[in-house]
Amino acid sequence: MTTPVLEARNVTMRFGGLTAVRSVDFTVNSGEIVGLIGPNGAGKTTFFNCLTGLYVPTEGTVTYKGTVLPPKPHLVTQAGIARTFQNIRLFANMTVLENVLVGRHTRTKEGLWSALLRGPGFKKAEKASEERAMELLEFIGLEAKRDHLARNLPYGEQRKLEIARALASEPGLLLLDEPTAGMNPQETRATEELVFAIRDKGIAVLLIEHDMRFVFNLSDRVAVLVQGEKLVEGTSDVVQADERVIAAYLGEPFDGDPGATEAQSTTGTKGEAQ
Amino acid sequence: MTDTTTRGLIPLPLPAARALLLAGGIATAASAFLAWTWTSEFPGDLTISGYPGGLQWLTFIAGILSTLFALAAYGIRGLSGLIPARNNAPLVLTALGAFGVTWYTIVSIAAELGGLANLEPGGWVAAIASLLPVIGAFALPEPRTASAKENLKAYLAKPDGIPPAQPLSPWLERAIITIATIVGLAVFTYGIDTEYGELFVGFLIVVVFGVWALHTAGLNDRFSRIVARNRSFTLAMGFAAAIAFPFTQSNDHYANIGVNILIFGTVALGLNIVVGLAGLLDLGYVAFLGVGAYTAALVSGSEFSRFSGVHFPFWAAAITGAAASLVFGVLIGAPTLRLRGDYLAIVTLGFGEIFRISVNNMDGQSGPDLTNGPNGIPAIPDLNLLGFNLGQAHDVAGFTLGRFANYYLLMVLIMAIVVLVYTRAADSRIGRSWIAIREDETAATAMGINGFRVKLVAFALGATLAGLAGTVSAHVTYSVVPTPYQFAGSTPPNSAFLLAAVVLGGMGTVAGPILGAALLYLLPEKLVFLQDKSLLAFGIALILLMRFRPEGIIANRRNQLEFHETGQLDIPEQTTLSGEPAAVTKAGA
Numbered sequence: 136m137t138t139p140v141l142e143a144r145n146v147t148m149r150f151g152g153l154t155a156v157r158s159v160d161f162t163v164n165s166g167e168i169v170g171l172i173g174p175n176g177a178g179k180t181t182f183f184n185c186l187t188g189l190y191v192p193t194e195g196t197v198t199y200k201g202t203v204l205p206p207k208p209h210l211v212t213q214a215g216i217a218r219t220f221q222n223i224r225l226f227a228n229m230t231v232l233e234n235v236l237v238g239r240h241t242r243t244k245e246g247l248w249s250a251l252l253r254g255p256g257f258k259k260a261e262k263a264s265e266e267r268a269m270e271l272l273e274f275i276g277l278e279a280k281r282d283h284l285a286r287n288l289p290y291g292e293q294r295k296l297e298i299a300r301a302l303a304s305e306p307g308l309l310l311l312d313e314p315t316a317g318m319n320p321q322e323t324r325a326t327e328e329l330v331f332a333i334r335d336k337g338i339a340v341l342l343i344e345h346d347m348r349f350v351f352n353l354s355d356r357v358a359v360l361v362q363g364e365k366l367v368e369g370t371s372d373v374v375q376a377d378e379r380v381i382a383a384y385l386g387e388p389f390d391g392d393p394g395a396t397e398a399q400s401t402t403g404t405k406g407e408a409q
Numbered sequence: 410m411t412d413t414t415t416r417g418l419i420p421l422p423l424p425a426a427r428a429l430l431l432a433g434g435i436a437t438a439a440s441a442f443l444a445w446t447w448t449s450e451f452p453g454d455l456t457i458s459g460y461p462g463g464l465q466w467l468t469f470i471a472g473i474l475s476t477l478f479a480l481a482a483y484g485i486r487g488l489s490g491l492i493p494a495r496n497n498a499p500l501v502l503t504a505l506g507a508f509g510v511t512w513y514t515i516v517s518i519a520a521e522l523g524g525l526a527n528l529e530p531g532g533w534v535a536a537i538a539s540l541l542p543v544i545g546a547f548a549l550p551e552p553r554t555a556s557a558k559e560n561l562k563a564y565l566a567k568p569d570g571i572p573p574a575q576p577l578s579p580w581l582e583r584a585i586i587t588i589a590t591i592v593g594l595a596v597f598t599y600g601i602d603t604e605y606g607e608l609f610v611g612f613l614i615v616v617v618f619g620v621w622a623l624h625t626a627g628l629n630d631r632f633s634r635i636v637a638r639n640r641s642f643t644l645a646m647g648f649a650a651a652i653a654f655p656f657t658q659s660n661d662h663y664a665n666i667g668v669n670i671l672i673f674g675t676v677a678l679g680l681n682i683v684v685g686l687a688g689l690l691d692l693g694y695v696a697f698l699g700v701g702a703y704t705a706a707l708v709s710g711s712e713f714s715r716f717s718g719v720h721f722p723f724w725a726a727a728i729t730g731a732a733a734s735l736v737f738g739v740l741i742g743a744p745t746l747r748l749r750g751d752y753l754a755i756v757t758l759g760f761g762e763i764f765r766i767s768v769n770n771m772d773g774q775s776g777p778d779l780t781n782g783p784n785g786i787p788a789i790p791d792l793n794l795l796g797f798n799l800g801q802a803h804d805v806a807g808f809t810l811g812r813f814a815n816y817y818l819l820m821v822l823i824m825a826i827v828v829l830v831y832t833r834a835a836d837s838r839i840g841r842s843w844i845a846i847r848e849d850e851t852a853a854t855a856m857g858i859n860g861f862r863v864k865l866v867a868f869a870l871g872a873t874l875a876g877l878a879g880t881v882s883a884h885v886t887y888s889v890v891p892t893p894y895q896f897a898g899s900t901p902p903n904s905a906f907l908l909a910a911v912v913l914g915g916m917g918t919v920a921g922p923i924l925g926a927a928l929l930y931l932l933p934e935k936l937v938f939l940q941d942k943s944l945l946a947f948g949i950a951l952i953l954l955m956r957f958r959p960e961g962i963i964a965n966r967r968n969q970l971e972f973h974e975t976g977q978l979d980i981p982e983q984t985t986l987s988g989e990p991a992a993v994t995k996a997g998a
Contacts, residue, residue, distance in 0.1 A: 241857030250837030
């Protein structure tokens with residue numbers, strides 16, 4: 136059942152003397168929701184960029200369904216990995232529908248000639264693309280706003296639209312980079328539902344997130360990245376109980392310090408640590 | 410200081426202000442029938458009483474426009490639709506237009522003939538009459554604030570929400586488009602046919618203020634809604650008007666201006682694919698026009714051509730020229746399009762110059778013998794299409810079509826092809842990926858778009874269209890020489906003017922670059938009296954336009970929003986982007 140969708144082996148990313156990601160092994164299985172957490176500057180986004188071809192890892196390989204991914208973002212998307220961005224990167228001056236249609240790019244192939252000649256094939260493909268895009272807009276609940284410019288959407292809907300745009304490329308794995316950043320609790324819960332719904336479509340999800348409740352609610356497995364290295368990986372309970380994770384977020388408690396008792400007392404709510 | 414009272418800048422009661430507007434408008438129009446000066450030395454002969462001449466016609470038209478808007482402000486039945494926005498700006502602008510053209514005329518009479526003594530009483534009457542509506546306009550009540558700048562702005566402001574018009578019957582809508590096309594053709598023809606610089610300046614004053622008034626009145630918004638519903642009809646009317654143009658011309662010189670505008674406009678439209686859609690700043694674009702022109706000249710059968718024995722028919726020459734440009738586009742694009750932004754601009758600028766200098770040197774001494782160097786390839790024979798010699802005048806339905814009129818019609822055909830290519834490419838998978846690349850290249854590649862490849866397609870397509878225009882331009886001008894294909898010069902086409910035409914007219918639109926090209930061609934052509942200062946004036950005009958209307962004369966919906974952050978144009982609900990917490994903007998990619 137659990138066939139690996141994404142396998143990162145020994146991925147290392149160095150920028151000059153700085154090692155942002157150090158020998159990370161990482162697997163996402165089909166139908167899984169995996170969380171990737173870590174303090175700020177731990178290398179989560181760098182690791183993401185290694186997976187999506189924006190960076191070429193200094194060492195190591197990333198394979199998707201058994202084939203090594205080419206280090207070009209568009210080929211990675213072509214292969215079946217779609218992503219969203221931490222700071223929303225919609226095409227602000229395109230309409231909601233156009234944004235999703237751009238996401239369809241890899242799954243259509245009408246080139247310049249067919250656009251100029253406008254044969255029956257072109258019209259059929261455009262119509263099919265539009266139908267598919269409208270299905271996705273209905274899925275995220277934005278079908279009524281198809282002709283609005285993306286920049287005019289409220290923040291939460293922009294996040295949703297970015298997910299719809301990523302889904303339009305019919306991915307086998309969806310990478311979400313902080314999908315709830317800047318959201319209020321209601322919007323966060325709605326996003327949770329959305330991620331489950333995406334998983335139910337048979338798409339594996341990998342997410343970076345700082346909202347611990349969100350991550351631990353959603354994820355089948357959570358990996359913790361600290362200073363470029365993978366510290367722990369396991370189910371929510373295992374990770375939440377791990378001393379090293381707490382230490383990474385809150386610092387090491389040590390004897391004789393007034394903070395020690397406080398650190399002890401926070402263990403009950405450690406999952407909230409942000 | 411109270412900041413919300415509504416009163417005029419000039420203290421006058423509202424009825425008096427309106428009466429001044431109306432009376433002044435009528436008086437201005439009437440004063441055009443008087444003699445303004447005693448001698449016919451001033452061009453246009455303004456000495457005849459009872460009949461307007463030259464610039465007086467423009468004063469007359471501006472006066473009538475001003476009167477019409479004044480009547481509309483009174484709420485006269487049938488005219489109240491002229492100001493759907495119900496604001497004062499159109500009144501102010503038409504009054505300023507009439508004032509501007511009249512006073513410009515008076516001042517230039519005094520300046521050219523040497524003193525105010527050259528004015529007849531009629532001139533004084535016109536000057537005073539045209540001042541009245543301006544006084545009336547600024548006496549209209551507007552909300553007053555503490556800042557004088559805001560107070561003035563209020564008089565030129567256009568309200569945001571223009572109430573939509575009552576639905577018209579399709580036939581009425583088409584009739585409106587037809588009338589608008591005819592008026593547009595008449596205005597354009599008049600502008601091209603202006604015989605002296607003063608008349609052209611007056612024409613510009615009236616057109617600028619007139620169009621501005623129509624815009625603030627909300628008529629442009631309503632018209633564009635009608636156009637949006639009848640897109641193909643409008644396109645057909647536009648081409649009908651373009652074809653009709655040479656039939657309205659008795660002098661082939663003006664058809665020559667027309668054909669040059671079309672060539673310039675076609676190339677600008679090609680550049681619009683590269684700059685407006687794909688967002689690639691190309692500063693050497695004119696080189697592709699040059700490649701097309703030189704290729705056509707080489708295979709034209711000119712005896713000065715390196716291949717003087719070769720004489721392709723036009724269709725073959727056009728394909729060869731376009732294909733040569735395509736090859737050059739790919740050759741130049743492949744290494745350069747990996748660069749972004751400013752670097753691409755610098756490299757394309759360099760390649761543009763390399764083309765001109767290479768062509769200059771390929772004379773058999775400094776380089777291979779191909780282009781005759783600075784002498785170029787002269788004596789390019791006229792085209793012969795289906796036994797129809799484009800070099801000779803022909804009589805068609807009672808109209809004489811001269812050489813340039815023939816080429817003009819050929820260029821209309823080529824422009825139709827280019828417009829078709831542009832609109833079809835823009836509204837397709839590839840067009841969307843160009844816009845996506847322009848909006849955010851990183852996000853676009855993450856969506857699976859091969860950035861380099863689609864950019865190369867845009868670059869090559871733009872080059873091909875420019876080459877196609879170049880093949881005709883070689884025949885129109887009889888000869889090709891390297892000098893016009895430079896980065897910047899005082900006359901079009903050159904890369905700077907082409908880019909200016911695109912930006913000035915409106916990036917990403919079809920009509921924008923064509924209008925921009927027409928303006929930029931006509932300005933140096935008509936304003937010869939500016940002589941060496943024309944580039945200075947042109948630069949100042951560009952700066953002013955970019956300051957006050959950065960999206961260009963004809964705004965694309967996207968660009969309009971890009972440059973005016975708060976403009977919610979056609980979005981029904983007033984939803985704004987709720988501010989993202991500024992702290993969480995780590996580099997996402």
